[in-house]
Amino acid sequence: MPMAEVPNIVPALPEIFLALAAMTLLMLGVFQKPVTPDGELRAARTTTNLGLITMVLALLLVFTVSGNVLVTFEGMFISDPFATFAKVLILIASTFSLMMAQRWLEQQHAHRFEFAVLVILATLGMMMMVSASNLLSLYMGLELQSLSLYVLAAFQRDDVRSTESGLKYFVLGAMASAFLLYGSSLVYGFTGTTDFATIAATIKAQDHHFPTGLAVGLVFVMAGLAFKVSAVPFHMWTPDVYEGAPTPVTSFFAVAPKVAALALFLRVMMGPFGEMAHQWQGIVVLLSILSMSIGAFAAIAQVNIKRMMAYSSIGHVGYALMGLAVANEQGVTGVLIYLAIYVFMNVGVFACILAMRRGDRMVESIYDLAGLAKSHPGMAAALAVFMFSMAGIPPLAGFFGKLYIFLAAIEAQLYTLAIIGVLTSVVSAYYYLRIIKIMYFDEAEADHLETPLPNVIAAVLGVCSAVIVLFFLVPAPLITTAGAAAASLF
């Protein structure tokens, strides 16, 4: 019998490193953890700090292996500029989330060393998702990510809302996975393979004579993915999970998994099913319109800021899907630029939410922000920048994110979609600007929020607002890398 060849592991080095680091940190936490509460705190801090170093090293590794298109593990794993772009965003988002989490967890007495380990494993799952070039590796990455996220949602297990959100997310997420698997099996039944490139070649050879079954399979795959990006009508879980989960976990949910799932959505639609674009374009248009509308209108009624951000993220997914509906290189470039800006806006907003603290307890109502301009002028200014940016007001970065997507939609003659996008973004401006009005013009009823701002939060706020404000001065690096990343998909 011939010896099996050892696969080339170089393209997957960042993933392998993260997996090993996660296991090492787990061991470290388990063996370091003495019985005293003091030791518990020490173990949690050590794993978080080492976890942050791990993320930064993984980021360096991603840059090291970037550049060429490398396929390995029998075509299951692909490392191309598109994957690199998504991985860099994911790692940045995860690093910010982990950085801000520790202090909050300590204050809530929910600090445990497993938190950092689970965040790293979730990040690993996301990186595997964006590097998947096979339906099987797609599913494994997705499950690794989802399972870690279910546990993270229920992390504050003495809190009823946290456990409820974990359970809800788990049950609905398992159903979405089932849809995805059913769809994958139909696709496999038609093409006889799970490899993206072979699926694309097989579909192309049919010259548009697909059976209904393949279309049904495609729709099921899309339903599963739409659940993961929380596009309407698969968004029901989002507000409840965002509200119930511990705030650092919500801030993680709002950025990294969104980027990963959207990148995966792009790759699956453009790669294996690129030839069927006219079949799925209509579905994506519908998803996009519904997400933008529900995201804009439902957020108006929200008082809880985490719930509001959940609807806001649904709306943002709608805009990103508009770029997918265009189904060409320009559209994908638009989505990637949008995602990069979205990460910084959301990290910034959640840094503010994590700092909303009065006395011993966290507050989550938007009216708790009243009078913020007087007590925390810096934080109020940063939050105002993020809100203006989300509303899409020039010259902030959020405007350019929307601009590229709308331009792509108009050039592809999807006028209805672009017009609805503009209208819903006007509607959503109402609730973004309302936050600014509350901060600057309403009188504080109760005591001020906690002063002074923690150093970590202040640093994150500074970095994110600088990126958002100054983006228009040097947009070229992001636009060229996003363009190169999008080009590698076609």
Next chain:
Amino acid sequence: MIETLVFYMFAIICVASGVLVVTARNPVNSVLFLILAFFNAGGLFVLAGAEFIAMLLIIVYVGAVAVLFMFVVMMLDVTVTELKQGFTKYLPIGLLVTVIFAVEVLGATVAWHMAPEAAANIQAATPAADAVSNTSALGKIIYTNYAYLFQAAGLVLLVAMIGAIVLTHRKRRDSKKQVIAKQLARKASEAVELKKVETGRGI
């Protein structure tokens, strides 16, 4: 001929016990019907020539999962009437969704055809089915071609384990636990107090 008969036997019992899992009044009976369904599904796999999956189904699902279900059912003392509340209320809409879904799936599968290239694609992935047994065919690819997936599955299981421990394991403040290190580290001066008692006075 005989194969067809056996197929229908397995299939009918499998579906019937599936229905009984949902309708049985006693949850313990439900679990037992579930085990019956698993056995018959295993039989169907044997008929399809997938003996490895058949054995796996029996060992893993009957041996581990169903027994676990049985434990849960017996320990949680589930009352069926509570679980069945709303069953009739949601029945019409449930049936409607089921019928629509069934029609769609039928529509999709009746007009089914494979791409002509599919057969070649399938053969590329695995050794020829008639040359080796299921188990060795799986063994040949699972640690070589599919090593990446195998490792990823291991990580998913690791996360499941961490999750189970994080969400359920806790230190109870009220339980007295023996910590040998603490016992050994204790000095006589901390534990014993010597009192000089005068004769006839008591303490």
